Amino acid sequence: MPDGSTLPVRCTVNGREYHWRLAPGTTLLEALRAAQVRGPKLVCGTGDCCACGVILDGRSVNACCTLAGKADGATVLTAEGLLEAGRLHPVQAAFAETGAAQCGFCTPGFVIRAYALLQEDPDPDEAAVRAALGGNICRCTGYVKPVEAVLEAARRMRSAPAPGPGAP
Amino acid sequence: MLSVDAYHRPRSLEQALALLAPERAVVAGGTDLLVNPRYMAGVREVVDLGSLPLAFLEVRAGQVRIGANVTMAAVARSPLVRGLADAILSRGAAVCGSPNIRNMATLVGNVAAALPSADTPPPLLALDAWVLLRGPAGARRVALQDFFLGPARADRRPDELIECVEVPVPPPGTAGGFYKVGRTADDIATVNAACVLRVEEGRIVAARVVVGAVAPVPLRVADAEAALLGRAPDEAAVVEAGRLAVAAAQPISDQRASAEHRRHLAGVCATRALRQAAGLAPHGAELAHA
Amino acid sequence: MITTTAPRPAPTEPGGPGSALRVVGAPLPRVDGRALVAGAPVYTVDLDLPDMLHGKILHSPLAHARVAAIDVTRALALPGVRAVLTHRDVPPTRHATAGVPFPELSPYDTRLLDPHLRYVGDWVALVAAETEALAEAALALIDVAYEELPAVFDPVAAMAEGAPQLHDPDTTHPRFGATPGPVYDARHNVAAHEEIWRGGDFAAAIARADRVVEGTYRTQRVAHCALEPHVSIAQVDGYDRLNIWSSTQVPFHTRRQLARVLGWPVSRIRVIKLRVGGGFGGKQEMLLEPAAAALAIATRRPVRLLHTRQEEFNASRFRHPMTIRMRSGVTQDGTLLALEMHAVADTGAYGGHGLTVAQAAGHKTLCLYRAQAYHFVADAVYTNAPVSGAMRGYGAPQGYFALESHMDEVAAALGLDPLALRRRNHVRRGDDDPINLDPTAPEPRSARRFRSCGLPECLERGAAAIGWERPLERGRGVVRRGRGLAIAMQGSGVAGSELGGASIKMNDDGSFNVMTGATDIGQGSDTVLAQIAAETLGVGLDRIVMHSSDTDIDIFDYGSYASSTTFVSGTGVRRAAAAVRDQVLRVAAAMTGQPLAELDLAGGCVRSRDGTVDLPLAEVALETLYGTRRQQVMASGHASCHDSPPPFHAQFVEIAVDCETGQIRVERMVNAIDLGRAVNPRLASGQVEGAVAMGLGYALSEEVLLDDRGRVRNPGFVDYKVLSCLDMPEMTTILVEDPEPTGPYGAKSCGEVPINTPAPAVANALYDALGIRVRSLPITPEKVLAALRAAGGPPVPGPA
Numbered sequence A: 001m002p003d004g005s006t007l008p009v010r011c012t013v014n015g016r017e018y019h020w021r022l023a024p025g026t027t028l029l030e031a032l033r034a035a036q037v038r039g040p041k042l043v044c045g046t047g048d049c050c051a052c053g054v055i056l057d058g059r060s061v062n063a064c065c066t067l068a069g070k071a072d073g074a075t076v077l078t079a080e081g082l083l084e085a086g087r088l089h090p091v092q093a094a095f096a097e098t099g100a101a102q103c104g105f106c107t108p109g110f111v112i113r114a115y116a117l118l119q120e121d122p123d124p125d126e127a128a129v130r131a132a133l134g135g136n137i138c139r140c141t142g143y144v145k146p147v148e149a150v151l152e153a154a155r156r157m158r159s160a161p162a163p164g165p166g167a168p
Numbered sequence B: 001m002l003s004v005d006a007y008h009r010p011r012s013l014e015q016a017l018a019l020l021a022p023e024r025a026v027v028a029g030g031t032d033l034l035v036n037p038r039y040m041a042g043v044r045e046v047v048d049l050g051s052l053p054l055a056f057l058e059v060r061a062g063q064v065r066i067g068a069n070v071t072m073a074a075v076a077r078s079p080l081v082r083g084l085a086d087a088i089l090s091r092g093a094a095v096c097g098s099p100n101i102r103n104m105a106t107l108v109g110n111v112a113a114a115l116p117s118a119d120t121p122p123p124l125l126a127l128d129a130w131v132l133l134r135g136p137a138g139a140r141r142v143a144l145q146d147f148f149l150g151p152a153r154a155d156r157r158p159d160e161l162i163e164c165v166e167v168p169v170p171p172p173g174t175a176g177g178f179y180k181v182g183r184t185a186d187d188i189a190t191v192n193a194a195c196v197l198r199v200e201e202g203r204i205v206a207a208r209v210v211v212g213a214v215a216p217v218p219l220r221v222a223d224a225e226a227a228l229l230g231r232a233p234d235e236a237a238v239v240e241a242g243r244l245a246v247a248a249a250q251p252i253s254d255q256r257a258s259a260e261h262r263r264h265l266a267g268v269c270a271t272r273a274l275r276q277a278a279g280l281a282p283h284g285a286e287l288a289h290a
Numbered sequence C: 001m002i003t004t005t006a007p008r009p010a011p012t013e014p015g016g017p018g019s020a021l022r023v024v025g026a027p028l029p030r031v032d033g034r035a036l037v038a039g040a041p042v043y044t045v046d047l048d049l050p051d052m053l054h055g056k057i058l059h060s061p062l063a064h065a066r067v068a069a070i071d072v073t074r075a076l077a078l079p080g081v082r083a084v085l086t087h088r089d090v091p092p093t094r095h096a097t098a099g100v101p102f103p104e105l106s107p108y109d110t111r112l113l114d115p116h117l118r119y120v121g122d123w124v125a126l127v128a129a130e131t132e133a134l135a136e137a138a139l140a141l142i143d144v145a146y147e148e149l150p151a152v153f154d155p156v157a158a159m160a161e162g163a164p165q166l167h168d169p170d171t172t173h174p175r176f177g178a179t180p181g182p183v184y185d186a187r188h189n190v191a192a193h194e195e196i197w198r199g200g201d202f203a204a205a206i207a208r209a210d211r212v213v214e215g216t217y218r219t220q221r222v223a224h225c226a227l228e229p230h231v232s233i234a235q236v237d238g239y240d241r242l243n244i245w246s247s248t249q250v251p252f253h254t255r256r257q258l259a260r261v262l263g264w265p266v267s268r269i270r271v272i273k274l275r276v277g278g279g280f281g282g283k284q285e286m287l288l289e290p291a292a293a294a295l296a297i298a299t300r301r302p303v304r305l306l307h308t309r310q311e312e313f314n315a316s317r318f319r320h321p322m323t324i325r326m327r328s329g330v331t332q333d334g335t336l337l338a339l340e341m342h343a344v345a346d347t348g349a350y351g352g353h354g355l356t357v358a359q360a361a362g363h364k365t366l367c368l369y370r371a372q373a374y375h376f377v378a379d380a381v382y383t384n385a386p387v388s389g390a391m392r393g394y395g396a397p398q399g400y401f402a403l404e405s406h407m408d409e410v411a412a413a414l415g416l417d418p419l420a421l422r423r424r425n426h427v428r429r430g431d432d433d434p435i436n437l438d439p440t441a442p443e444p445r446s447a448r449r450f451r452s453c454g455l456p457e458c459l460e461r462g463a464a465a466i467g468w469e470r471p472l473e474r475g476r477g478v479v480r481r482g483r484g485l486a487i488a489m490q491g492s493g494v495a496g497s498e499l500g501g502a503s504i505k506m507n508d509d510g511s512f513n514v515m516t517g518a519t520d521i522g523q524g525s526d527t528v529l530a531q532i533a534a535e536t537l538g539v540g541l542d543r544i545v546m547h548s549s550d551t552d553i554d555i556f557d558y559g560s561y562a563s564s565t566t567f568v569s570g571t572g573v574r575r576a577a578a579a580v581r582d583q584v585l586r587v588a589a590a591m592t593g594q595p596l597a598e599l600d601l602a603g604g605c606v607r608s609r610d611g612t613v614d615l616p617l618a619e620v621a622l623e624t625l626y627g628t629r630r631q632q633v634m635a636s637g638h639a640s641c642h643d644s645p646p647p648f649h650a651q652f653v654e655i656a657v658d659c660e661t662g663q664i665r666v667e668r669m670v671n672a673i674d675l676g677r678a679v680n681p682r683l684a685s686g687q688v689e690g691a692v693a694m695g696l697g698y699a700l701s702e703e704v705l706l707d708d709r710g711r712v713r714n715p716g717f718v719d720y721k722v723l724s725c726l727d728m729p730e731m732t733t734i735l736v737e738d739p740e741p742t743g744p745y746g747a748k749s750c751g752e753v754p755i756n757t758p759a760p761a762v763a764n765a766l767y768d769a770l771g772i773r774v775r776s777l778p779i780t781p782e783k784v785l786a787a788l789r790a791a792g793g794p795p796v797p798g799p800a
C-alpha cells in the first residue's frame, strides 16, 4: 500500500482555495468528494457516463479519469459552483423547470456539459446540443427534456447574458 | 485511484527523460491509463507530461507536427489538420469518445496506447505518419506502420517518450475517407477504416487503405492498395478493395462482436471510406462532434 | 426535432367541488428540483457519518462451489481492519430478499452468508475497515478453499434429470411452512411453476381456428444501471437501535426483512431513504442492508457498503431472461380464438422475484386481448447465473416482446394490417379482465373490470401522428425503412396487495408537512403527491413540505414498485388531505360562525360560497396552535389497491436499417399513453420518454453477457451499452386522459407501461422493412445480417 498523502495539490474549486495532500494516484473526483464537493458523482468510474464532469481550467473533463495532480495550480468549477449567491444559473434553472432532472444523479454532469457548450456556442441547434451531450448517460429521462433544457438555457442566456463563474 | 507511490510532473523534456524507467508510466490525458489496467502492470510511479512544452500543433518542413500534449478536441478543430486529405484525421479525432474525453485525451496517447480499435491510427497510417520518439540517446523517427507491434504493444523503449506525431502534408488533390461502426453512436469502434486516394488523369496513382479492430494492430491492406493502383476510382474498384480487406482481416471474437461480423465489417468500412475518397459517396458527419 | 404534445385541457372533476383543477394537471417543476440541479449532497452516497467504517464484500469467483475452509486471520491482522465476517459469524436464517409484502411469495432460499455459493458474485465474507482501500486489501488476505461444484447456466438444462441441484426445499416459510414450500421442485431447479386455463375449452378453440400461428421468442439479461449504485449505511446508535440509510425503493419491507435476518425486533430498526439516484426495480430488494448491519453490529461503528459499478454488474439484480413460446388460433378475419403462452424464466441463483415475474409475463399481457380461451404456463428456473429480480415492467417486457411480435406474425399470416388486427381484438372499457382472478372470491371471478380504457384513442391519435396510413419512403438502396407498432397495458399497483398513504399536519403559517412512506426514487412521486395534497387543500405547491421516507416517522407504505405510487399512495394522500381539510373547515366554521357546508378551501384561504369569508389559512393555523381552539390539525390517510386499473400504451416507430452493417436506427417514435389523468404532464411525459429509452436499449443494444463459467464479460458501461441522446429518435408523446373513477383525480399510472413496446415495435418495423423476423433480443446487427442471409441475402439495391 502506498503511504497515503504525499502529493501536495493547490487549487481553486468553485472560488475557494484548497491545499490538499493526497495519495499520488488519487483521481480528481476522489479529491473533490473527499473535500465535500459532492456535485460530481462516481457512476461508471471509466469515463463512460460524464456524471463526474467538472470544468478544469476552462475545459469540461471527467474527473473520474483525471489525476488530481493535474489540478495543481488549476481552477475547478463544479455544478455547485454555478450557483451565485444562492441563485440558480440559467442552465440549472432550465434543467429544474423543464423536468430534465428526474433522479438527478446525472444532472450535475449534464449541467456542467451544457454550461461548457454554451460558453463555446451560445446559440447551438438541437444537433449541436445532442453532439455535446453524447457522452452523458441518463437512465431516467430518455434525453428529451435535458436537450430541451439546454436549448431553453441558451435562449435565456442570450436574452440576459450572465458571464458566469470561470468565464473570462 | 491508481495504486502508485509517486506522481511526477516534470517541467522540461530533460527532467522528463531523466525520470523515464520501466516501473514509471507516462501519463498524458490519462483516459487510457486510469481506465485500462493493462497499462498499469508493473507500474509504481507516474510521470505526467502535462507541463512539458509539447502542446504544439504546427507545420514545419512539409509536416504537420502534433505534440504529445495536443488533445483530441484540439486536433479535431485544427484547420491545419482539416486540410489533410478531406479531414480524415480530424474526423477520427472527432469521434474518439465524448467531448469530455476529447478534452483530456491526446492524439499521441491514442497512438502510444496502441489499441487495434483506436480511431486515429487508421487515418494517421493512411497519411503515412511518423512517430518521433525521444530517449536518453536522442531522438529517433519510426514510421507509424512499423510502430505498432500488437495490442497495447509498440516499438517504444521504457526510457523513451513520444514527442510528437508527424504527418506529411499530402500533395494537393489527395482525397480521403473515414468510416466507423460502433454498437451505439458513442462507442469504441467495432471496426473502423480510413483511406487516402490520389487520382491523376482518371487513374488512381496512390492508395492507402487501413482497417482498425480487425487484427492485432491497425491493418494496412496492402493487397487492396495494390489492386487500386492504375484503376479508375469507380464502384467496381472500391468494392474489389473491400473484398481484399475482408481477406486480409484476422479479427477476434469478443464482447463487442464476433470475428465473422468484424471480418464482414472490414469490407463494408473499407469500401465506404473508399467511396468517400473516390467521390462516390458523401463524407460522414463526424466533424459535427468536433 | 422533439415535440411533446400537451394533453388536452384537463376536464373538471366529475362530481368534484365544481371548480376546475388548479394544481393537479399543471406541469409544475419538481419539489426537489433545486437540490438536484445544484449538485446538493442529498443522496446516500453523499452521507458521511462521524467515525464511519467502509465495508467490502468478498464475492465468489466460482459459479457453483462450497466453502470448504475459510481463514480470516491474515485479513484481521491488517492494521485498520475492524471486522471480517463469514457464515460462522452471522445468523443462518433463511429468508427472501425480494422487496415484497409479507408473507413473500418467494422461496426462503437465501442466507446472509451461505457456504454454498451459487453464482459468480455470491457473498463469501464481509469486511469493515478504516478506509475503502484497506477493506479492499483485506479481501485479498482472506484464505478460502473452494470445493467447486458442477454448474448449470441454461434453464432447460437445469430442469433436466441429473442437473446440479442448487437449492433444498424450504421448510421455514411462514406461509408454506413445513410443506415442500414454494421451491416448487427443488430437484429440477424449478423455483416456481404455474399453469392456468381461462375462458372456454382451449383445445376446442384451437380446433375451431382457421389458422394456428406459433413462435418462440427469447429475451436477454439486462441491468438496471441506476446511476446511483446500491449503497447502505448502518449504525447502531446510543439507544441500541439500528439505523440504516439506504438507497432503496422499499424501506418498510426492508425493515421487516432485516428484522428476520438479524433476529432483531422491528421496533429497534429504522430505515431511512434519502434522495435515490434511480431504482428501476433494482432497489426493490433488500441487498446491502443486512451486510452493512451485520458489520455495524460487529464493530459498533457506522459502516458504509457501496457497490462499485462492476459489483452492480456482477452481484446485484437483473431482468429475467426468458424463452417464451406463443401459440394462437385465429379466424380468417382476424378474430382471436385461442391464446397460449409458455414462459421459462431464468431466475438465476435465487428466486426472490421468480414466481411473480414469470407469472407477470402472462398475467400482465394476455389480458390485453379478448379471446375465447387462454392457456398460460410459467416456470422460474434456478441456474448458476447472476440473480434475476424486479425490473421496470416486471416480466411484462418479456411477455410483450413475445406477444406483440407474435400478433404481427398473426397479422402477416392472415394478410391483415397489424393495426387493424389489434383494433379488432384488444380489450375495451367495461370488459372484465379475462386472465386475473379475484383471489378472495370463492368462485372463479375476474379480478377487475376495466372501468377506463383510452386505448382506442391512443391508437387513433398515435396512428395519425406517425402517419400510419401514409406511404413510407422505404428506400431502394442499402438503407431500408419500415414502420411498426406495439401496444401494451400494465397495472397501477398490485391488486389486493398494497398499502400506502401519508400523514399531513398544518404549520403556523398555514403550510403543510406531508409525511409519506411512498419512496421517491427519481420518478417524482414527492412532487405528484404534493400536487394531490395541494389540490385537495386549496393551496399552491409552495405550501407543501414533503418528507419521505423514514420508517420511524412516515406512515407505512409498500414502497415504490408496480406503478403504485400515484394511484395507491396518491389516493392515501388525497384522503389524508381531505381529512385535514375537514378539520380546518371545522375550526374556520367556529371562528367565522358560518355553516360548515358553506366553506371551502381555495387560494390558501377558507372561503365561503357567498364571498363573505376569506380567511387566510395562517389565521386558522394560529388559532389552532396558539388561540382558543388548540389542536394539531393533522390526519393520515391510506389506501389499498383493489384491482389495479391498467394504463394503456400504443407506440409507433419508423426505423432505418442498413442492410450492409445490420445497424438499426430508430428515426421516429410516437408514444400515446392512457394514464387516466396526468397529475403532472411534464413529469408524466418524462416517465414515458425515460421508459421508452430504456425499452429501446432493451431492443437494440443492452445485454449482460456471461462466459462459459458464469462470469459477466461486460461488467461496466464500456461494453454494456446504454443508449445516449445521439441514439434517440425524434419522439412525440401524447398523453391521453381517460379518467379512472377509482384513481386520485382520475390518475392511473405511467412509469412502466411504455417500456413494454419498443422491443416488439422495432422487431415489427424490421419485418415491415425487410420481411425478416428477429425473435431474440437484443436485435443486434449480427442478428439482422444473419436473418437477411437466411432470407436469401441482402436486398438487391434498386435503381437510385
Ligand SMILES: Cc1cc2nc3c(=O)[nH]c(=O)nc-3n(C[C@H](O)[C@H](O)[C@H](O)COP(=O)(O)OP(=O)(O)OC[C@H]3O[C@@H](n4cnc5c(N)ncnc54)[C@H](O)[C@@H]3O)c2cc1C
Binding pocket: A046, A047, A048, A065, B025, B026, B027, B028, B029, B030, B031, B032, B033, B034, B035, B039, B049, B068, B072, B095, B096, B097, B098, B101, B104, B105, B106, B107, B108, B109, B110, B111, B112, B113, B117, B118, B119, B120, B156, B160, B161, B162, B163, B187, B188, B189
Ligand atoms: C470513455 C472513453 C471513451 C473512449 N473512446 C475512444 C474512442 O472512441 N476511440 C479511441 O480511439 N479511443 C477512445 N478512448 C481511449 C482514449 O481516450 C484514447 O486512446 C486517448 O487518445 C488516449 O490518450 P491519453 O492522453 O488519455 O493517454 P494516456 O491514458 O495518458 O496514455 C495512454 C498510454 O499511452 C502512454 N503514453 C501516453 N502519452 C505518451 C507519450 N507521449 N509517450 C509515450 N507514451 C505515452 C501511456 O503511458 C499509456 O500507456 C476512450 C477512452 C475512454 C475513457
